[in-house]
Amino acid sequence: xxxxxxxxxxxxxxxxxxxxxxxxxxxxxxxxxxxxxxxxxxxxxxxxxxxxxxxxxxxxxxxxxxxxxxxxxxxxxxxxxxxxxxxxxxxxxxxxxxxxxxxxxxxxxxxxxxx
Numbered sequence: 001x002x003x004x005x006x007x008x009x010x011x012x013x014x015x016x017x018x019x020x021x022x023x024x025x026x027x028x029x030x031x032x033x034x035x036x037x038x039x040x041x042x043x044x045x046x047x048x049x050x051x052x053x054x055x056x057x058x059x060x061x062x063x064x065x066x067x068x069x070x071x072x073x074x075x076x077x078x079x080x081x082x083x084x085x086x087x088x089x090x091x092x093x094x095x096x097x098x099x100x101x102x103x104x105x106x107x108x109x110x111x112x113x114x115x
Contacts, residue, residue: 008088015080021072025065034069036077
């Protein structure tokens with residue numbers, strides 16, 4: 001059971017790590033890549049962006065894009081983690097089936113439930 005819990009946790013962590021968002025700034029000239037924790041992974045500035053804006057305006061463009069991207073990544077996370085089709089079978093159900101029909105040396109099947 002401990003191994004299965006660890007496996008489930010690692011699977012959830014991998015799914016979460018794959019989530020990134022890229023939302024453009026209001027002008028469309030700045031596109032950040034942000035993870036679910038709001039960490040900036042990459043930043044695209046269109047050619048001429050630094051010449052077009054002053055330092056405060058450029059900072060505001062970048063921060064607006066990062067804020068929108070972070071919110072989008074968190075929405076994606078919420079949808080992904082609450083997707084019923086990706087949830088593994090409940091432990092109680094698996095163990096009940098295993099005990100009811102089981103050979104003592106066989107391992108319980110913790111896979112996704114069959115529908």
